[in-house]
Amino acid sequence: MKKILVTGANGQLGRCIKDAAAGYPDVEFVFVSKEDIDIEKADLVTDYFRRNNFTHCINTAAYTNVEQAESEEEKAFAINAQAVKNLASTCNKNDVVLLHVSTDYVFDGKKKSPYLETDATNPINVYGASKLEGEQYIQKITEKHFILRTSWLYSQYGHNFLKTILKYAEAGKTLTITTEQTGTPTNANDLAKALLQIIAQDSTGYGVYHYSNSGETTWFGFAEEILKQSEKLKEADLAKTNHYRTFAARPEYSVLDNTKAQNTLKLKYIDWQESLQSVIKKTVINL
Ligand SMILES: NC(=O)C1=CN([C@@H]2O[C@H](COP(=O)(O)OP(=O)(O)OC[C@H]3O[C@@H](n4cnc5c(N)ncnc54)[C@H](OP(=O)(O)O)[C@@H]3O)[C@@H](O)[C@H]2O)C=CC1
Numbered sequence: 001m002k003k004i005l006v007t008g009a010n011g012q013l014g015r016c017i018k019d020a021a022a023g024y025p026d027v028e029f030v031f032v033s034k035e036d037i038d039i040e041k042a043d044l045v046t047d048y049f050r051r052n053n054f055t056h057c058i059n060t061a062a063y064t065n066v067e068q069a070e071s072e073e074e075k076a077f078a079i080n081a082q083a084v085k086n087l088a089s090t091c092n093k094n095d096v097v098l099l100h101v102s103t104d105y106v107f108d109g110k111k112k113s114p115y116l117e118t119d120a121t122n123p124i125n126v127y128g129a130s131k132l133e134g135e136q137y138i139q140k141i142t143e144k145h146f147i148l149r150t151s152w153l154y155s156q157y158g159h160n161f162l163k164t165i166l167k168y169a170e171a172g173k174t175l176t177i178t179t180e181q182t183g184t185p186t187n188a189n190d191l192a193k194a195l196l197q198i199i200a201q202d203s204t205g206y207g208v209y210h211y212s213n214s215g216e217t218t219w220f221g222f223a224e225e226i227l228k229q230s231e232k233l234k235e236a237d238l239a240k241t242n243h244y245r246t247f248a249a250r251p252e253y254s255v256l257d258n259t260k261a262q263n264t265l266k267l268k269y270i271d272w273q274e275s276l277q278s279v280i281k282k283t284v285i286n287l
């Protein structure tokens, strides 16, 4: 029987995996939050693996505040790189398959067509650099790994762009949204299902994969679609900018090419606008 450890259980992806896990009654899931297991504490992690016979570990725990990472570099690397290094070596020692989530922000965004897994990485912010180092440790330390790079995650849970936009709109605030970056919004519920599908089909095509919804847009385009679909779009309250000031630089273009995962892992790709509809329904009710 498969026994899957899921870290970062209270984060948005962790919570989406918990929902998706209901479709797998024959699998044992163990969800741990930071309060249960702080992944920075290597001894705790080692001991926890010793006491449990996990077959898989899905690591969703991460430092994800892109802006704050610029002034908390040490903390970002401790969680996204050092802790991941320890997790990889514990998985390796216990013959546990590690599924890890990474980001489009490992790229510099200078490309003009979707990024392939083989394209050179070159992060332009601290968060992206820390996530890349985490990826590199995994690749060096343990063969049995799947690293899924995704982009612009949103869901009905946690903090994300979709919820920020809906809250601003509810409060009647005017939104000024950047057109400076192009990428693909990805429903975290779709990613959760994809991760569980990889495990269910006993895939052994270990390596790095790109997984996002399909299509592309700017953050402005994403905000506009959120407001349209939730019937809150008032043109006068939504403005474009190409000078939105931030601490962290972000890649100008970070669309991910999903062909490898489609062909090798047989993962289905869902249009981002179509996928947004299901989350909008849940999120509006939850606000
Ligand atoms: N959100 C996005 O847009 C994208 C995310 N990703 C990646 O996807 C993954 C999931 O992201 P998402 O669910 O959105 O992120 P969240 O920030 O919602 O969740 C991350 C979780 O990790 C927990 N965590 C932080 N530090 C530790 C620690 N030391 N030990 C254990 N748990 C810890 C956090 O707890 P607490 O809040 O208490 O600190 C939080 O619950 C991450 O790897 C992220 O880098 C990739 C692309 C896009």
Ligand SMILES: Cc1cn([C@H]2C[C@H](O)[C@@H](COP(=O)(O)OP(=O)(O)O[C@H]3O[C@@H](C)C(=O)[C@@H](O)[C@H]3O)O2)c(=O)[nH]c1=O
Residues within 6 Å of the ligand: 064, 065, 066, 067, 102, 103, 104, 105, 150, 151, 152, 153, 160, 161, 164, 175, 176, 177, 178, 181, 219, 244, 246, 250
């Ligand atoms: C809130 C807001 C943001 N923006 C801009 C800032 C930024 O360029 C862009 C996105 O803002 P956010 O800070 O919400 O998103 P950001 O934290 O950059 O999102 C990233 O998170 C990490 C974890 C990832 O891995 C990435 O894939 C990506 O999803 O929108 C506006 O233009 N107007 C606004 O009102």
